[in-house]
Amino acid sequence: MSIMHSLVVIAPDEIWPAVMALNNALGYEAGEGVPISADGQNPITHRGLHTWAQPEFVALATGKVTPEIKGYQPEQIAGVLALLTVSVDAEGLTARAHFDHVLATMGLRTIAFELE
Amino acid sequence: MTTNQEGVHAAVRAETSTTGTYLEDWHALFTADAIAAGPWNARMIAWVNQTLSTSYTSLNDAMNAFAIDQGFSGWTDMNTFSVSAWSPQDLFTAGVDGGWYEISDLSTLFAERTGGGTTPASVDGVVGTCRDKSGLDRHLVAPSDAARPILRLSGGVYHLEFDGVDDTMASASTFTMTSPVFAGVCLTRASAASHGVAQFGFYQSVNNYAAVSANASSEALMQARASAGTALSLATTSTQFANGTTRVLLGRVNTSDGYIQVDSNTEITSSYAGYASPGTAGFVVANRNIAVAGKFHGMIAVVNKSMSADDLNNARTWLGTRGGLTL
Numbered sequence: 001m002s003i004m005h006s007l008v009v010i011a012p013d014e015i016w017p018a019v020m021a022l023n024n025a026l027g028y029e030a031g032e033g034v035p036i037s038a039d040g041q042n043p044i045t046h047r048g049l050h051t052w053a054q055p056e057f058v059a060l061a062t063g064k065v066t067p068e069i070k071g072y073q074p075e076q077i078a079g080v081l082a083l084l085t086v087s088v089d090a091e092g093l094t095a096r097a098h099f100d101h102v103l104a105t106m107g108l109r110t111i112a113f114e115l116e
Numbered sequence: 117m118t119t120n121q122e123g124v125h126a127a128v129r130a131e132t133s134t135t136g137t138y139l140e141d142w143h144a145l146f147t148a149d150a151i152a153a154g155p156w157n158a159r160m161i162a163w164v165n166q167t168l169s170t171s172y173t174s175l176n177d178a179m180n181a182f183a184i185d186q187g188f189s190g191w192t193d194m195n196t197f198s199v200s201a202w203s204p205q206d207l208f209t210a211g212v213d214g215g216w217y218e219i220s221d222l223s224t225l226f227a228e229r230t231g232g233g234t235t236p237a238s239v240d241g242v243v244g245t246c247r248d249k250s251g252l253d254r255h256l257v258a259p260s261d262a263a264r265p266i267l268r269l270s271g272g273v274y275h276l277e278f279d280g281v282d283d284t285m286a287s288a289s290t291f292t293m294t295s296p297v298f299a300g301v302c303l304t305r306a307s308a309a310s311h312g313v314a315q316f317g318f319y320q321s322v323n324n325y326a327a328v329s330a331n332a333s334s335e336a337l338m339q340a341r342a343s344a345g346t347a348l349s350l351a352t353t354s355t356q357f358a359n360g361t362t363r364v365l366l367g368r369v370n371t372s373d374g375y376i377q378v379d380s381n382t383e384i385t386s387s388y389a390g391y392a393s394p395g396t397a398g399f400v401v402a403n404r405n406i407a408v409a410g411k412f413h414g415m416i417a418v419v420n421k422s423m424s425a426d427d428l429n430n431a432r433t434w435l436g437t438r439g440g441l442t443l
Contacts, residue, residue: 050282
């Protein structure tokens with residue numbers, strides 16, 4: 001089995017539907033994404049995810065390999081990828097620490113949902 | 117003529133299917149029943165205590181108690197015995213709903229989220245489906261590929277590692293949550309923050325109902341809610357659930373009272389009024405709204421059953437064993 005890589009993807013909120021659509025076309029469901037903003041309060045400005053990914057998927061997410069996706073032109077795919085912040089394996093950080101590390105470098109925070 | 121010890125030896129072999137010496141076969145039985153390694157005497161005491169839910173410290177007292185439980189006047193008179201290991205399946209009698217999830221049973225774990233799963237999960241690989249072993253098909257499924265936890269093996273213990281970002285699993289929201297409801301989980305907290313562990317047990321799509329959870333202050337919580345989502349009660353324990361520790365949390369919500377218990381510590385009971393069934397519900401592992409960084413070893417969730425003291429003891433012991441604990 002291939003080594004699974006810790007992969008963090010952050011995207012502006014307005015392109016998240018496009019991120020989801022591209023991933024769906026590749027057979028991967030990204031989900032709604034974690035809501036993110038600069039101060040951790042609404043409104044949502046970005047969305048993000050953390051996943052464990054095989055090398056083939058990492059190559060796609062980082063733009064090293066451009067997939068052939070029916071209905072999409074290569075430049076459309078490249079256009080979406082250009083707007084993503086993608087981080088792969090962060091020197092032994094745990095998944096959550098990796099995610100928070102990427103957010104910190106971008107000046108962003110997750111929008112918390114507090115238990116009552 | 118068969119001596120009493122030979123009869124007991126045969127009974128041990130019937131349980132283990134081994135063919136060793138008397139002591140070797142007993143050790144095999146102890147191991148099969150998840151008794152920690154050690155001298156025979158200590159293991160026998162532990163095995164009797166586990167089997168009878170007792171707390172003997174004397175070998176003779178323990179062995180005689182076991183024999184008496186088997187219908188003999190004492191150990192030296194016993195020439196056979198029969199024990200059947202407790203299984204969570206014993207809880208799922210007619211009319212009882214719920215789910216039983218056991219991460220150490222790799223045959224229940226699959227990479228895919230749909231179709232019940234076809235590709236067996238492997239260590240360090242993602243898990244999209246955790247099948248329910250109760251026979252009720254309340255399978256836990258990740259809502260997206262990004263939400264899939266990863267299967268780990270650490271210290272001889274299997275667990276699902278939830279990433280603290282977006283990992284979660286839930287069953288379909290398809291059963292009516294007739295009280296009492298009970299949830300027991302074994303998990304290892306993997307963060308000191310509020311996302312260290314939260315909300316394992318039951319959920320309802322609107323009210324985010326939870327039976328057991330924990331917070332950033334390391335308190336274990338039991339929540340009961342009215343149908344409108346208002347929290348009726350929030351019982352907390354003094355037993356801390358600190359980062360890095362493995363605990364068994366047991367929680368029950370009834371129409372007028374509930375409790376939370378951590379490991380074998382004194383339960384915290386809370387009474388309330390105004391409870392209403394939140395209606396159709398499902399099970400959740402980790403959380404639907406707050407990401408959880410934790411290692412999940414197993415869960416038993418039961419609906420519409422009053423758990424007896426023996427049920428609770430057996431569930432606690434079984435869950436603890438999943439996480440490498442002896443309770």
